[in-house]
Amino acid sequence: MLERLLSLFHADKTTTTLPEVDARHALGALLVRAAKVDRAYLFEEVEEIDHVLSHMYALNPVEAAKMRARCEKLEVAMPDTDTLARVLHDAIPMLERETAVQSLWSVVLADGMERPEEDDLLHRIEATLGVSPERALELHDAAVAQAQHL
Template identity: 30%
Template sequence: MFDAIRNFVAELANGDGQSGVLGDDEFRVAYAALLVHAAAIDGAISDRERIKLKGLLMQRFELDDGAAADLIARATAADERAVDLYHFTRLLNERLDEAGRLRMIETMWTVAYADGALSDYESNLIWRVADLLGVSQEERVALRQRAAAEQGSPA
């Protein structure tokens, strides 16, 4: 028992243990989970939201159809287990620079507008995530307007 503890501590000291660096898979699941949450928060994910979500993830992470479907399934499970947004946003804050955080919020707006209607739930969620990611009110509004214009929806 003592040897096991000593070996564990030695591995950590030598850097052989988990370094605490956010892995690509954990990052992808956190990113996708916030998008899934944005699509589902109004009660149901429409076909247009589902298609948009999958396409955005395929483009963002250079995934094929099967890998994107798997990521969405894992993100949905992670979202269902989550008790708050902080876990996901903390992971994204560790990994994304300012431009990446802005892109995340714009992507969330794009998913929310995909069905042609923005619910109060979607809007509130994205504003809360933006706050947790340190995106200013002015930037949130501009990103919302840009996403709405790209989807042909009124902002």
């Protein structure tokens, strides 16, 4: 009986509901992964993720923050970046994939620094999404220019 009572106290702590792995949540999880890849998940990056989600999916700030929180759980649960990127590749057209790449760069650049591990991760994602290296460079440069104007 004591074990049953104790299990009731621990049930809420161990139960985590993950969001569906659709294109929206896959992109959100990739945004979180891009922000965390340098082992520093900074406020500026969180703020940019919320901005991207709000803009792309017409969410108000609270809805965007809630979606980001769900995507953070998904990012932890899905260790394979390529799987998340393939969900996007299969679900959205090329123009939206390019927008996703530019959004990923905006998150990476939100803290004012670009690190090699961030570059490596984004180049892997770009390749999985089918974005050519030339086009990826254009999207990167556009994100850098936008970050410098903020």
